[in-house]
Amino acid sequence: MALLEVKDLQVEFPLGRKTLKALHGVSFSLEKGERLGIVGESGAGKSVAAFSILNLLTRPGRISAGEVRFEGRDLSKLSADEMRQIRGNRISMIFQDPMMTLNPVLTIGTQMIECLKAHRDISDKEAKELAIARLRDVMIPSPEKRMDSYPHELSGGMRQRVVIAIALLTDPSIIIADEPTTALDVTIQAEIMSLMLDLCKTNNVGLILITHDLAVVSQVTEKMIVMYAGRIVEQGETQDIINNPKHPYTRGLIKALPQENLPGARLNQIRGSMPSLDAIPVGCAFNPRCDFADENCCKNLPELAGPIAHQAACTKIDTLPEFTAVGARK
Amino acid sequence: MMPLFIRLIRSEMMEILQMDYVRFAWAKGLNPARVYFLHAFKNTLLPVVTVGGVQVGTMLAYTILTESVFQWPGMGFLFLEAVNRVDTPLIIAYIIVVGLIFVVTNTIVDLIYTWVNPTVKLVGQKS
Ligand SMILES: Nc1ncnc2c1ncn2[C@@H]1O[C@H](COP(=O)(O)OP(=O)(O)OP(=O)(O)O)[C@@H](O)[C@H]1O
Ligand SMILES: [Mg+2]
Numbered sequence A: 001m002a003l004l005e006v007k008d009l010q011v012e013f014p015l016g017r018k019t020l021k022a023l024h025g026v027s028f029s030l031e032k033g034e035r036l037g038i039v040g041e042s043g044a045g046k047s048v049a050a051f052s053i054l055n056l057l058t059r060p061g062r063i064s065a066g067e068v069r070f071e072g073r074d075l076s077k078l079s080a081d082e083m084r085q086i087r088g089n090r091i092s093m094i095f096q097d098p099m100m101t102l103n104p105v106l107t108i109g110t111q112m113i114e115c116l117k118a119h120r121d122i123s124d125k126e127a128k129e130l131a132i133a134r135l136r137d138v139m140i141p142s143p144e145k146r147m148d149s150y151p152h153e154l155s156g157g158m159r160q161r162v163v164i165a166i167a168l169l170t171d172p173s174i175i176i177a178d179e180p181t182t183a184l185d186v187t188i189q190a191e192i193m194s195l196m197l198d199l200c201k202t203n204n205v206g207l208i209l210i211t212h213d214l215a216v217v218s219q220v221t222e223k224m225i226v227m228y229a230g231r232i233v234e235q236g237e238t239q240d241i242i243n244n245p246k247h248p249y250t251r252g253l254i255k256a257l258p259q260e261n262l263p264g265a266r267l268n269q270i271r272g273s274m275p276s277l278d279a280i281p282v283g284c285a286f287n288p289r290c291d292f293a294d295e296n297c298c299k300n301l302p303e304l305a306g307p308i309a310h311q312a313a314c315t316k317i318d319t320l321p322e323f324t325a326v327g328a329r330k
Numbered sequence B: 001m002m003p004l005f006i007r008l009i010r011s012e013m014m015e016i017l018q019m020d021y022v023r024f025a026w027a028k029g030l031n032p033a034r035v036y037f038l039h040a041f042k043n044t045l046l047p048v049v050t051v052g053g054v055q056v057g058t059m060l061a062y063t064i065l066t067e068s069v070f071q072w073p074g075m076g077f078l079f080l081e082a083v084n085r086v087d088t089p090l091i092i093a094y095i096i097v098v099g100l101i102f103v104v105t106n107t108i109v110d111l112i113y114t115w116v117n118p119t120v121k122l123v124g125q126k127s
Helices: A046-053 A080-086 A108-119 A124-137 A156-168 A186-203 A214-220 A238-243 A248-255 B002-016 B020-027 B032-070 B075-085 B088-116
Strands: A004-015 A018-030 A035-039 A062-070 A091-094 A174-178 A206-210 A223-228 A231-237 A310-312
Touching: A004 A046, A018 A046, A018 A062, A018 A223, A018 A231, A035 A046, A035 A214, A046 A062, A046 A174, A046 A206, A091 A156, A091 B020, A108 A124, A108 A156, A124 A156, A156 A174, A156 A186, A174 A186, A186 A206, A186 A214, A206 A214, A214 A238, A223 A238, A223 A248, A231 A238, A231 A248, B002 B032, B020 B032, B032 B075, B032 B088, B075 B088
Parallel strands: A035 A206, A035 A223, A091 A174, A174 A206
Antiparallel strands: A004 A018, A004 A062, A223 A231, A231 A310
């Protein structure tokens, strides 16, 4: 049995008279120590999927169907107390913007120690030592001094390191990282990413990595999911998908990478933009933007098909031309 | 003054409960009391302290009104009498005392500020 199993998850936002559906049945699973990437355009529902795992959706969002199983337990059936013992303890989260995730009026130390004390029966002194050890793991210089600092005294990269340290404090089995490097300077993105990867590997922590960066996904993860308009359109082993994408949307994403294009040439792009939640086209949601769409695509919704190691939700997989990268891939 | 504070705290709280750091506090698995009273409430104190300082001043000014309406013998009433009698020394004394109270409350507000908001540092204070 997988460590985390998400089955046919559906999320909706009741807004006044109409109800917006943000996820239409998303399923995936994660084994111990495994790393899963979730990619997709803005608005595809990646964050919604991540937050619904820990049941932290912003109101009025709610899980309308499906289940999330962690170590075999259905999380929706847990009491508030039991759920709290999973949040931050067994499953941690890292948010996108480190400028906003740390509370501006509390010291780093307070914010670390409170997390430990919420889940462990330990003294202040032990908690402090553990916190300092974690700060050292994420390579923060003079961690003892940093314990008394406020978030505004640290740079963005440092703050994200602190957030990572907090996520790792309780030795969780899974970390969910929602675009952990998007808000950072490009020069430190790679540094933070490799730090995260190292720490996950050494502590055997599972990682769900949400990102826009396909290069990062291919370097860090073993499995990946491509999302479009609240559905999974392709999933499987990362290398397989990157080298041989089946769904036209995934192909578009990969072709749009700068390194796929010759220097000086116009960058490829997928025409059009993602539909809003109240205007998702009938049939395959991608059909208005797809170069290969036909009548059938505008009527019937394709299901994920193919071997578990690489599935795509497209009825025309077999008839699509062979995928060829434009430029040389590194 | 109470209703004003309650409304202010309420609207601030609504806003702050949407912030990422409150969501992060939930994600850390803290108990609700700690999230509400420490993480969220401490952030609402900032505007409350600011408004509170100004309110003390307003309250002082309105004593003149309340005291003359209800014929209470107080500082405001005394001041009004003094104006009627053109008792200049008393008027001056009153203004000095009120001015002093203003200065003192505002200094206290500034001091509280550094406590609730760590980004504010008074000059000369060691970080
Ligand atoms: N609180 C909310 N109320 C209404 N709709 C919401 C709410 N939160 C998210 N949505 C909708 O859910 C959809 C998915 O949003 P989500 O934040 O998961 O996108 P995302 O894939 O994480 O995008 P990004 O890459 O920009 O982070 C969006 O269309 C958004 O409008
Ligand atoms: Mg998001």
